[in-house]
Amino acid sequence: MEFEIWWLLGIPVFFGLGWIAARVDINQLISESRSLPRGYFKGLNFLLNEQPDKAIDAFIEIVKLDPETAELHFALGNLFRRRGETERAIRVHQNLLARPDLAQEHRLHAQYELGQDYLKAGLLDRAEESFNLLAGSQYGAQAGRALLEIYQREKEWLRAIEAAQTLQQSGAGGRQKEIAQFYCELAQDELVDGHPEAAMSLLEKALKNDRNSVRATMLLGDVHLAQGDVEAALHAWRRVEQQSVPHVALVAQRLMDGYRAVGRPHEGVSLLRSYLAEASSIDLLEVVFKAVLELDGVEATNQLVSDELRRTPTLLGLDKLLEARLMKITPEMHTELSVVKNLVHGYTQKLARYQCSHCGFKARQFYWQCPGCSRWETYPPRRTEELNVMN
Numbered sequence: 525m526e527f528e529i530w531w532l533l534g535i536p537v538f539f540g541l542g543w544i545a546a547r548v549d550i551n552q553l554i555s556e557s558r559s560l561p562r563g564y565f566k567g568l569n570f571l572l573n574e575q576p577d578k579a580i581d582a583f584i585e586i587v588k589l590d591p592e593t594a595e596l597h598f599a600l601g602n603l604f605r606r607r608g609e610t611e612r613a614i615r616v617h618q619n620l621l622a623r624p625d626l627a628q629e630h631r632l633h634a635q636y637e638l639g640q641d642y643l644k645a646g647l648l649d650r651a652e653e654s655f656n657l658l659a660g661s662q663y664g665a666q667a668g669r670a671l672l673e674i675y676q677r678e679k680e681w682l683r684a685i686e687a688a689q690t691l692q693q694s695g696a697g698g699r700q701k702e703i704a705q706f707y708c709e710l711a712q713d714e715l716v717d718g719h720p721e722a723a724m725s726l727l728e729k730a731l732k733n734d735r736n737s738v739r740a741t742m743l744l745g746d747v748h749l750a751q752g753d754v755e756a757a758l759h760a761w762r763r764v765e766q767q768s769v770p771h772v773a774l775v776a777q778r779l780m781d782g783y784r785a786v787g788r789p790h791e792g793v794s795l796l797r798s799y800l801a802e803a804s805s806i807d808l809l810e811v812v813f814k815a816v817l818e819l820d821g822v823e824a825t826n827q828l829v830s831d832e833l834r835r836t837p838t839l840l841g842l843d844k845l846l847e848a849r850l851m852k853i854t855p856e857m858h859t860e861l862s863v864v865k866n867l868v869h870g871y872t873q874k875l876a877r878y879q880c881s882h883c884g885f886k887a888r889q890f891y892w893q894c895p896g897c898s899r900w901e902t903y904p905p906r907r908t909e910e911l912n913v914m915n
C-alpha cells in the first residue's frame with residue numbers, strides 16, 4: 525500500500541517535468557521561427573496560394589540577404605525550372621555547387637537538380653554528365669532513371685539496355701518489358717538495313733527478357749519473310765494469338781498476305797474469321813472484309829459485316845456495313861445511301877484512334893511507345909470507340 529501512495533505522489537512531479545520540457549521545446553520553436561526572415565513566410569504563403577511568380581520574388585530577396593541558405597536555393601531553382609526558366613535554374617544550382625563550404629549532402633542534391641535543369645532544357649550531354657557523377661550515391665537510382673530517359677530520347681538503345689539492366693540489378697524494379705522493346709528497336713534497324721541474321725539474334729534476346737513480347741514475335745515473322753521463308757513467318761505471326769488475342773489485329777494483314785503468297789488464301793480467311801469470333805476488332809474486320817470480298821463476293825461480305833455489327837454494335841462497324849450495302853443496291857438508291865455513308869464515315873474518323881492508357885494521348889496509328897508520355901506498351905490494340913463499347 526505504501527508503494528502505491530509513493531506512485532501517486534510522483535504523478536505531479538512527472539507532470540511538472542513534462543510541462544517544463546514542453547515549454548523548452550515551444551520556446552526553442554518560437555526562437556527558431558523568429559530567426560527566419562519574414563520573406564520566407566511570405567514566399568511560403570504565395571506558394572500555398574498558387575502564386576509562384578510572387579513566391580520567386582520573395583525567395584530571391586531572402587537569398588540576397590542570406591546567400592548561405594542552401595534549402596532556399598533549392599526551392600528557388602525548382603520554381604524556376606517548373607516555370608520553364610531553365611537558364612535561371614541552372615545558374616542557381618551552379619552557384620550552389622561553386623561554394624567550397626557546401627555540405628556533401630547538399631552538393632549531391634545540387635548536382636541532381638542541375639542534371640534535371642539540363643534535362644528540362646534539352647541539354648542532354650550536360651544532363652548525362654551530371655547524372656553520371658551521382659553513380660553510387662544516394663541519388664544513384666534517380667540518376668539512373670534520368671539516364672535511361674536520356675538514352676531513349678537519343679535512341680541510343682544499347683546504352684538504354686545497359687542503364688535498364690543496372691537499375692534492375694540495383695533493386696529499382698523490373699525492366700524486362702522495356703529491355704525487350706530496346707532490343708526490338710535495334711532489330712528493326714537491322715532489318716531495315718538488310719541484316720536479317722543480326723535482327724534474329726537481337727529478337728532472341730528480346731524474347732529472353734520478355735517471352736510475351738508481341739512486337740518481338742511480329743518482327744521475328746518479318747525476319748523470316750525477309751529470308752524468304754514464308755511458312756516460318758506464318759508460324760511466328762500465329763504465335764501472337766497465344767501471347768495476346770487482341771494484338772492479332774496488328775498482324776492480320778501480314779497473315780493474309782502470307783497465306784496468299786503460299787497459295788492458301790481461304791485458309792488465311794478461315795483463321796482470321798476464327799480470331800474475329802474470339803476478339804472483335806474493327807482493324808481485324810477491315811482485313812477480313814477485303815479478303816472475303818475478294819474470295820467469296822459481295823453477298824458473303826454483307827453477311828460478315830451484318831453478323832459482326834449485331835455482335836459488337838459500333839459506328840465503325842456501321843461504316844463497314846454501309847460500304848458493303850453500297851455494293852449491292854440499285855443505282856437509284858446509291859446516291860442517297862452514299863450521303864449517309866459519307867456522314868457516318870466522317871464522324872467515325874474521329875473515333876478511329878488509339879489512346880494511351882497512361883496519359884490519354886490519341887493517335888491514328890498504333891505506337892509501341894507513346895509519343896505523349898514516352899511509356900512503352902500503353903496503347904491497347906483497339907480503337908477508342910471499341911474500348912468504350914467494351915467498358
